[in-house]
Amino acid sequence: MIDQKYHYLLNHADIAFEAPTSGAYIEVKDAANGTSLAWVKQHDRASVEHFILRSEQAQAAFKKFTALQRADILMAWYRLMLDHQEDLAQILTAEQGKPLAEARGEIGSAASFIRWFAEQARRIDGDILPSPQAQQRLLVIKQPIGVTAAITPWNFPAAMITRKIAPAIAAGCSMLIKPAEQTPLSAYALQVLAIQAGLPSDVMITLSGDSVAVGKTLCESDIVRKLTFTGSTEVGRILAEQCAPTIKKLSLELGGNAPVIVFDDANIEQAVKGILASKFRNSGQTCVCANRVYIQEGIYDAVAQRVIEEVNKLKVGDGRIEGTTQGPLVDEAAVAKVESHIQDALAKGATLATGGKRLSESNTFFEPTVLTGVTQEMRVAREETFGPLAPLFSFKTEQDAVQMANDTEFGLAAYLFTQNASRQWRVGEALEYGMVGVNTGMISIEVAPFGGIKQSGLGREGSKYGIDDYLEMKYLCVDLSE
Numbered sequence: 001m002i003d004q005k006y007h008y009l010l011n012h013a014d015i016a017f018e019a020p021t022s023g024a025y026i027e028v029k030d031a032a033n034g035t036s037l038a039w040v041k042q043h044d045r046a047s048v049e050h051f052i053l054r055s056e057q058a059q060a061a062f063k064k065f066t067a068l069q070r071a072d073i074l075m076a077w078y079r080l081m082l083d084h085q086e087d088l089a090q091i092l093t094a095e096q097g098k099p100l101a102e103a104r105g106e107i108g109s110a111a112s113f114i115r116w117f118a119e120q121a122r123r124i125d126g127d128i129l130p131s132p133q134a135q136q137r138l139l140v141i142k143q144p145i146g147v148t149a150a151i152t153p154w155n156f157p158a159a160m161i162t163r164k165i166a167p168a169i170a171a172g173c174s175m176l177i178k179p180a181e182q183t184p185l186s187a188y189a190l191q192v193l194a195i196q197a198g199l200p201s202d203v204m205i206t207l208s209g210d211s212v213a214v215g216k217t218l219c220e221s222d223i224v225r226k227l228t229f230t231g232s233t234e235v236g237r238i239l240a241e242q243c244a245p246t247i248k249k250l251s252l253e254l255g256g257n258a259p260v261i262v263f264d265d266a267n268i269e270q271a272v273k274g275i276l277a278s279k280f281r282n283s284g285q286t287c288v289c290a291n292r293v294y295i296q297e298g299i300y301d302a303v304a305q306r307v308i309e310e311v312n313k314l315k316v317g318d319g320r321i322e323g324t325t326q327g328p329l330v331d332e333a334a335v336a337k338v339e340s341h342i343q344d345a346l347a348k349g350a351t352l353a354t355g356g357k358r359l360s361e362s363n364t365f366f367e368p369t370v371l372t373g374v375t376q377e378m379r380v381a382r383e384e385t386f387g388p389l390a391p392l393f394s395f396k397t398e399q400d401a402v403q404m405a406n407d408t409e410f411g412l413a414a415y416l417f418t419q420n421a422s423r424q425w426r427v428g429e430a431l432e433y434g435m436v437g438v439n440t441g442m443i444s445i446e447v448a449p450f451g452g453i454k455q456s457g458l459g460r461e462g463s464k465y466g467i468d469d470y471l472e473m474k475y476l477c478v479d480l481s482e
Contacts, residue, residue, distance in 0.1 A: 002037040002094060002185070006087050009189040014041040014208060026181055026208055031097030031328050032318040034363070040184050043209040048217040051176060051205050055147045056223050058202035059174035063144045067122045070170055074118035077197035081111040081190075088158065088189055090320070095183045096157055097327035098282050099319040109444070110158040110190075113462060114166045116446040120467055121170035139476040144172035145249060146225040148470060149218040151211070151239070152187070153230050154180035154330055155285045161187055163450070163461045164228045164251075165204060171470035174203045176224070178215060182330060184208045219243045226469060229253070230287070233410070233455050251459035251469050253451055256287045256412035257384050259405035260441070261427065262303055263398070264296040266417035267439070272306045274441030275390065278415060280314060280368055283326050284388040285334070288413035288435070288443065291384055292374075294393045294401050304372050304392050308353050311390065314368045316359060329364040329387055338366055338387035344379045345371050345391065355388070376404060384410070398427065406432045412452035415441055434460075 001017055002010070010017075016025060016039040024042040029035065043051070081088065089103035096103070129138040148168050152160040161177055168175045179187035187206045194204050207214050218224050219242035228251040229239055236254040243250055260278065262271045279290040295303045316326040329335050335358055342356055355369030366388055374380060374391040381393075381404075395401045405414060414433040418424055428436045434452040437443040444450060449460035459469050 001035075002091065006091055009084065009087055009091065009192055010038065010185060011192055012188045012206075014206070015039070015185075015188055026184070028095055028182070028185055030094055031182075031330075032320070032363075037094055038185060040188070040208040043207050043214060045213060045217050048207060048209070048214055049221070051202075051207060052147065052218075052221050052223050054202045055174045055176050055205055058200060059144070059147050059172075062174060062200055062203050063172040065172065067124065070172060071118045071121040073198045074114050074121065074166060074169055077194050077199065078111050078114040078118060080193045080197055081107060081114065084193065085111075088186070091189055092158055092183075092186050093319040093327075095185050096154060097319055097330075099324045099327055102282060103319065106156060106159050109446070110162040112446040113159070113162045116462070117166035117170040117467065120167070120464060123464070124171065124467065124471065135479055135481045137478040137480065139478065141474050141476065142471040143474055145470055145472050146173060147176070147223050148173045148226040148228065149176045149178070149224045151178045151215055151218070151227070151229045151231065152180065154182040155282055155287075157183035157186040158190060160230050161190055163446075163466075167461075167467040168470050169199070169203065171467055173226075173470050174205075176205045176207055176218065178207045178209075178211065178218065181208070181211060215239060216242055219248070220246070222246055225249065226251070228459075228461075228469070236457065249469050251451075251461065252457040253287065253459075253461065254412070254455065254457040255384050255410055256289075256452065256456055257291050257382070257408045257410040258288055258413045258415065258433075259292045259294055259431075260290040260415040261395075261401045261405060261417070262293070262295045262299070263401075263416070263418040263420070263423065264298040265419050265423075266299070267419060268299065268303055268306060270439055271303060271417035272310060274415060274417060274437070274439070275307055276310050276441070278437075278441030279390045280311070280326065280388055283329060283366070285330065285386050290390065290415065290441065292381060292393060292405070293390055294395050294404060296401070297394045297396055300392070300394045304353070304370075307390065307392065308370050311354055311368045311370050316365050316367065326365075326368055326388060329366055331364060334387060335364050335366055338369070338385060338389050341378075341380050341383070341385050341387075341389060342369060342371065345374055348375070348378050350374045350378065350391070376407070382408065398423065402427060402430045406430075409455045410452070411454035412456035413437070413443060415443075
């Protein structure tokens with residue numbers, strides 16, 4: 001069971017700390033050892049439809065709040081999150097598995113989105129346009145789109161929620177949140193704190209249950225006017241199709257296949273640090289993590305050796321144990337995918353430099369792994385691994401690197417390392433990705449727009465642009481003739 005000292009953050013009617021004897025509930029398990037943490041109520045279609053109506057009623061009142069009132073609520077929520085950062089991190093690590101240091105960082109990042117959009121709430125400005133008619137005044141105003149819905153993933157169960165709901169609240173929208181079945185507790189804890197901060201009841205509603213059933217109900221609703229989703233491209237296509245009949249606004253942050261390009265004029269230590277930060281954060285289970293590492297042939301051996309040395313220092317284990325840097329993978333399917341990518345690469349001529357196996361059949365911990373001699377013909381070049389596997393490719397020319405990096409349907413994030421200023425701009429502009437890190441492996445921050453192009457999604461989150469999809473633009477033509 002989850003430690004009783006965290007129960008105050010999970011004081012919600014939908015959560016039970018003992019196995020319920022009646023009703024439909026979902027068991028939430030400890031990511032590291034598989035023991036029961038809690039049970040959350042499973043919502044069926046009828047209950048989701050009921051909550052949609054409640055959300056609509058809440059939004060009708062909430063949209064009348066002033067921008068300052070909404071900003072004050074968000075700032076109060078931000079401070080509460082920081083006040084309870086350690087307890088929120090403990091809950092997150094228990095259900096998700098990432099090391100506590102990473103969990104603390106995620107809570108801090110999640111809170112930063114709330115602060116940012118608290119500030120943006122008072123900057124939703126319109127325009128007065130010059131009219132060609134002397135008796136007319138032309139105005140553009142922005143209004144909340146209405147009821148919104150979010151479907152969030154298990155890999156960042158706090159940050160992916162606040163990055164979506166903070167702009168919704170800032171704009172005056174209500175939101176129904178469907179967290180991943182593996183990690184719903186963080187969502188409920190955030191809701192408890194939001195209510196304490198003064199957010200009116202039902203402006204934020206957490207839904208637990210089968211992702212397919214709940215998602216379909218949200219998509220088909222005429223009341224829900226916007227859907228935001230973070231997850232796989234395959235599921236994103238399904239949600240887009242389900243939303244088509246109601247012409248919803250969509251924000252889709254989908255799959256990635258991020259390349260890292262290390263040129264021979266790079267600072268090798270800086271590049272190795274960036275590769276490790278990007279590749280092995282959250283055990284490689286991030287949409288922007290390095291999936292393909294391209295190293296120019298003149299420095300290939302030197303970079304590969306340093307990467308291997310640093311990977312061998314990583315410690316796999318329970319995220320609550322001091323010194324752990326790598327937690328478990330999410331499930332058996334995730335382990336199987338990593339294993340299949342390794343086996344495919346080895347069969348086609350790659351070399352296993354370090355790692356390559358799970359620690360035990362009784363859990364989902366997997367060794368951080370490095371493959372050398374990887375080529376474009378291998379599955380790791382085309383498919384997102386989503387695990388602790390770093391495949392190292394070799395390239396000759398800048399043109400070759402850009403061509404290989406762009407040879408994918410995905411376009412979320414890319415990284416390059418070079419000390420040549422001209423190359424930084426030239427390659428940065430040539431890469432077909434929504435985000436490019438230059439001499440860094442860490443790019444996500446609340447002030448910058450997060451999102452991809454091609455089949456990596458639609459829209460942007462965070463930054464001054466992140467509030468746009470929660471607003472409708474209205475043009476008023478006022479004739480002053482008497």
